[in-house]
Structures are given as structure tokens and as C-alpha cells.
Amino acid sequence: MQMISVISLWFIPVLIGFILLYGTMKKVPTYETFVEGGKEGIKMAVSIIPFLVGMMVAISIFRASGALDYMVDLIRPGLEKVGIPADIIPLAIIRPISGNAALGMTSDLIATHGPDSFIGRLASTLQGSTDTTFYVLTVYFGAVGIKKMGDALKVGLLADLAGFIAAIVVVTLMFGM
Amino acid sequence: MVNYIWVGMTIIGLVFAAVNGTMEAVNEAIFKGAQEAVTLCIGLISILVFWLGIMRIAEVAGLLEKLSNLFRPLIAKLFPEVPSGHPAMGYILSNMMANLFGLGNAATPLGIKAMEELRKINGGKDTASRSMITFLAINTSSITLIPTTVIAIRITYDSAAPTEIVGPTLIATIISAIAAILIDRYFYYRRSRKG
Numbered sequence: 075m076q077m078i079s080v081i082s083l084w085f086i087p088v089l090i091g092f093i094l095l096y097g098t099m100k101k102v103p104t105y106e107t108f109v110e111g112g113k114e115g116i117k118m119a120v121s122i123i124p125f126l127v128g129m130m131v132a133i134s135i136f137r138a139s140g141a142l143d144y145m146v147d148l149i150r151p152g153l154e155k156v157g158i159p160a161d162i163i164p165l166a167i168i169r170p171i172s173g174n175a176a177l178g179m180t181s182d183l184i185a186t187h188g189p190d191s192f193i194g195r196l197a198s199t200l201q202g203s204t205d206t207t208f209y210v211l212t213v214y215f216g217a218v219g220i221k222k223m224g225d226a227l228k229v230g231l232l233a234d235l236a237g238f239i240a241a242i243v244v245v246t247l248m249f250g251m
Numbered sequence: 252m253v254n255y256i257w258v259g260m261t262i263i264g265l266v267f268a269a270v271n272g273t274m275e276a277v278n279e280a281i282f283k284g285a286q287e288a289v290t291l292c293i294g295l296i297s298i299l300v301f302w303l304g305i306m307r308i309a310e311v312a313g314l315l316e317k318l319s320n321l322f323r324p325l326i327a328k329l330f331p332e333v334p335s336g337h338p339a340m341g342y343i344l345s346n347m348m349a350n351l352f353g354l355g356n357a358a359t360p361l362g363i364k365a366m367e368e369l370r371k372i373n374g375g376k377d378t379a380s381r382s383m384i385t386f387l388a389i390n391t392s393s394i395t396l397i398p399t400t401v402i403a404i405r406i407t408y409d410s411a412a413p414t415e416i417v418g419p420t421l422i423a424t425i426i427s428a429i430a431a432i433l434i435d436r437y438f439y440y441r442r443s444r445k446g
Contacts, residue, residue, distance in 0.1 A: 126291060180401065
């Protein structure tokens with residue numbers, strides 16, 4: 075577990091260093107290329123504003139009204155017996171459906187419980203470790219006109235469930251409850 | 252589906268507030284929620300700009316291409332229907348590499364291209380082929396090296412160690428990818444035994 079922490083800490087700086095050296099070796103105009111690519115980051119951040127505003131307002135209403143706590147308290151006893159924090163369930167449900175909606179929910183969980191709380195870490199891991207099954211399914215199959223999806227949805231959702239369980243186990247092992 | 256969840260959360264919240272007498276808190280929540288979302292997105296710009304800039308260098312330097320060559324033999328095993336040297340394999344690999352480095356926007360067009368080629372291999376039918384389902388399964392559990400957006404959110408909310416989730420995320424994502432492949436294989440053999 076100690077090693078994973080070290081990897082987490084070193085991974086990004088080493089990767090950045092490697093890419094910059096490799097680019098220089100291959101005679102890439104590094105700075106100009108960086109600026110070109112960076113412009114896309116601005117577009118990306120701005121384009122998710124409406125997604126996050128819509129979802130975070132809805133969650134705020136749901137939370138402030140007391141409905142969220144009511145629902146979470148309802149499912150808490152059963153889930154806590156198996157070590158699953160009930161607060162994470164809404165995120166687990168929405169993650170396969172909409173990536174940006176899940177991002178709003180992750181932000182809300184991190185803001186409410188703190189980024190270094192168990193729930194904050196779990197939400198972070200969950201958000202980063204699975205992708206939006208319905209999005210990939212609709213966009214990829216829709217774009218090329220596949221109408222009969224076969225087992226695709228089942229396989230995708232079961233894989234999401236596996237990722238969800240893996241995230242809980244890994245975060246529990248690494249950081250404890 | 253997301254439409255129903257979105258409207259459902261809002262309406263249930265409003266009704267709950269009416270019954271519970273929490274309308275004042277809800278009023279505040281509407282404006283605070285919107286404000287928080289915008290503040291968050293502005294905060295995301297910093298990391299997204301930096302990371303996409305660095306990744307563009309990796310792309311132009313041919314690093315992604317190199318990596319996909321490295322993984323080619325392994326991935327080819329997962330797609331026995333795709334003939335070696337077929338353009339579909341190239342698109343599948345570049346899609347995976349783009350996902351690996353968190354370039355979601357670059358990954359989508361490559362994924363669609365891959366699907367197009369897979370459909371050609373399948374004789375242009377409108378049914379999902381075995382390879383398509385495998386490709387989809389791997390994609391939905393996409394292996395991510397660095398969850399950039401999540402790190403940015405953690406920084407925004409003053410995490411003491413914003414990147415500490417890189418390791419756990421990588422492990423969880425690898426497990427879910429392996430699970431995806433196993434689940435996909437299981438369903439494939441079940442199908443082929445039936446028919």
C-alpha cells in the first residue's frame with residue numbers, strides 16, 4: 075500500500091518530464107504545441123458549465139430539502155452491513171448514465187464530505203475509474219447505425235458494477251473507513 | 252433517462268421542502284448550487300489547459316502511436332474477428348490510448364471510426380457483433396492513467412493530497428477492465444453454445 079502512495083505521488087511529475095524530454099528529442103516545437111493543445115482545455119471546461127449548473131442545482135435542491143438524507147437513511151442499515159457507505163449510492167446509479175451529471179454529483183460529495191474523507195476519496199476513485207456506459211453505447215452504436223445491441227448493455231452495466239465494487243475495496247484497503 | 256432523474260430529483264426535492272418546511276433552505280440552494288458549479292468549472296480550466304497541452308505534445312511526438320504498437324499483440328488477441336493489419340485495429344488502439352491519457356474528446360471520433368470498421372467486417376449488418384461488444388465493454392470500463400478532472404476538483408476543495416487517488420483509481424480501473432473482458436467472454440460463450 076505504501077508503494078501505491080509513492081506511485082500516486084511520483085507518477086504525474088515523472089510522466090510530464092518524460093513527455094517533455096521525448097518531445098524535445100523528436101524535435102517537436104514543445105511550447106507552441108502545448109499552447110495549441112491547451113486551448114482545447116478552455117473549451118472543454120466552459121462547455122461543461124451548463125451540465126454542472128443543471129445537475130448541481132438539482133442535487134442542491136434535493137439535498138437542502140432533506141429528501142436526500144431521508145433516502146440515504148432509508149437504505150443505510152442494509153448497505154452498511156456490507157461496508158458500502160449509503161451516501162455513494164446516488165453517484166453509483168448516475169455514473170453509467172451521464173458522465174457530466176456524475177461529475178456534478180462527485181463535486182457535491184467532495185464539497186459536502188471533504189476531499190480527504192472516506193466518501194470524498196471513494197467518490198473521486200469512482201468518478202475516475204469507470205466511464206459512462208449509456209453514453210458510449212448511444213454515441214458509438216448510434217453513429218454507425220447499430221440497432222440490435224445484443225448483450226452490450228448487460229456487459230457494460232455488469233462491468234460498471236465490478237468497477238464500483240473494486241473502487242470500494244481498493245479505497246477501503248488503502249485509506250480505511 | 253437522465254432527464255427523468257434530473258426532473259425527479261428537483262420535483263421530489265421541492266415537494267419534500269413544501270411538506271418539511273425547508274423552502275428557505277431550498278431557495279438558497281438554487282442560487283448556491285448554480286454558483287458553485289460555475290466556480291468549479293472555472294477552477295477546472297487550469298488543470299485541463301495544462302494537461303491537454305502536455306498530452307498534445309505526447310501526441311505530436313508520436314508517443315501515443317508508439318504505445319499502441321506496444322499493446323497491439325495483446326489487444327489483437329481480444330478481437331479474433333479482426334484480421335491483422337485491418338484499419339479497425341488501428342482505430343481501436345488509438346481510441347484506447349486516447350482514453351488512457353484522459354483525452355475523452357479525441358477518443359470519441361476514433362471510437363466511432365472503429366465501430367464503422369467493425370460493422371464493415373460484420374457485413375454491414377445492424378446487429379452488434381462480438382468484437383463490437385468487446386470494444387464497448389473495454390471502453391465503458393476505460394483504463395485511465397490520470398483522472399485529471401477529479402484531481403482538479405480535489406484541488407479546488409483544498410485536498411491535502413489531491414493526487415493520492417491516482418493509484419487507487421488505476422487499480423480499480425484495471426480490475427474493472429479485466430472484469431469487463433471476463434464478463435464479455437462469458438456472455439459470448441453462452442451465446443455461441445445456444446446458437
